[in-house]
Amino acid sequence: MYLRPRGTRYVNFLTGLHQSMLFDWYLEIGCRSGASFAPVRSKTIAVDPFFRVELNVIGQKPALHVFQATSDDFFAGGFLERNGIRLGASFLDGMHLFEYLLRDFIGTEAASDPKGVIMMHDLVPHDLAMTTRNLKGIRGAWTGDVWKLLPILQRWRPDLTLTMLNLRPTGVLCAANLSPGNTVLQDNYDEIVAEFLDTDLEAYGVEKYFDSFEYTDAVAMMEAGFSMFQGVALDPAAAFVPRKLST
Numbered sequence: 001m002y003l004r005p006r007g008t009r010y011v012n013f014l015t016g017l018h019q020s021m022l023f024d025w026y027l028e029i030g031c032r033s034g035a036s037f038a039p040v041r042s043k044t045i046a047v048d049p050f051f052r053v054e055l056n057v058i059g060q061k062p063a064l065h066v067f068q069a070t071s072d073d074f075f076a077g078g079f080l081e082r083n084g085i086r087l088g089a090s091f092l093d094g095m096h097l098f099e100y101l102l103r104d105f106i107g108t109e110a111a112s113d114p115k116g117v118i119m120m121h122d123l124v125p126h127d128l129a130m131t132t133r134n135l136k137g138i139r140g141a142w143t144g145d146v147w148k149l150l151p152i153l154q155r156w157r158p159d160l161t162l163t164m165l166n167l168r169p170t171g172v173l174c175a176a177n178l179s180p181g182n183t184v185l186q187d188n189y190d191e192i193v194a195e196f197l198d199t200d201l202e203a204y205g206v207e208k209y210f211d212s213f214e215y216t217d218a219v220a221m222m223e224a225g226f227s228m229f230q231g232v233a234l235d236p237a238a239a240f241v242p243r244k245l246s247t
């Protein structure tokens with residue numbers, strides 16, 4: 001049985017996170033309108049090959065670097081390494097095919113602060129149809145098969161701390177206790193992709209998948225001051241306040 005997350009909406013969580021926490025750097029992959037990164041007050045890197053921005057997305061950010069590119073091209077360009085960037089918080093919401101998210105995770109962890117947190121969207125589908133890998137067959141909400149990241153990370157990276165937040169509509173998996181120098185996923189990438197490519201959720205086992213995690217209540221985490229992020233958060237007094245210098 002598919003167990004839907006019943007918590008608050010993911011955008012409420014992200015907005016609350018960025019209203020109360022400040023990070024040195026925030027990365028978002030897959031941004032579309034910018035609604036999910038508009039509330040960020042930290043230095044931000046936004047990556048999407050096809051932006052649809054009509055909002056004020058700069059807001060209170062001291063810096064916003066926008067890459068209209070695929071995440072593969074973004075990582076290949078070396079911006080993070082060249083600038084010595086250590087990511088405090090990241091939200092991965094780009095192409096919803098698991099091998100893309102796996103590469104996004106690998107590239108993001110390599111540039112993360114070890115105390116940082118990587119959030120991954122859409123790992124909890126409501127039915128088989130929304131997990132399709134057929135990009136032409138997508139109707140309505142689409143999680144793709146990024147659910148596969150959970151068993152992959154559980155098996156290959158037991159050192160990570162994984163938390164499935166019960167955020168509507170389709171969950172957010174958070175990975176903490178990061179190891180930027182760990183190359184296990186990169187070294188075994190072909191084997192991992194080959195193992196999971198032709199599996200769908202019903203062949204893998206819906207019960208098995210939903211038995212493999214417990215939801216953490218996102219509202220309780222918000223009320224506890226976003227405890228998971230506290231190790232990497234900056235002093236809130238360091239928040240940048242834009243000032244108008246001319247009339």
Ligand SMILES: C[S@@+](CC[C@H](N)C(=O)[O-])C[C@H]1O[C@@H](n2cnc3c(N)ncnc32)[C@H](O)[C@@H]1O
Nearest residue numbers: 030031032035036048049050070071093094095
């Ligand atoms: C679900 S939307 C993101 C929604 C946004 N994060 C929000 O919550 O409002 C997915 C986005 O991923 C982008 N995308 C597709 N392929 C991508 C890729 N290879 N790299 C990065 N982004 C990609 C799409 O252009 C689309 O804007």
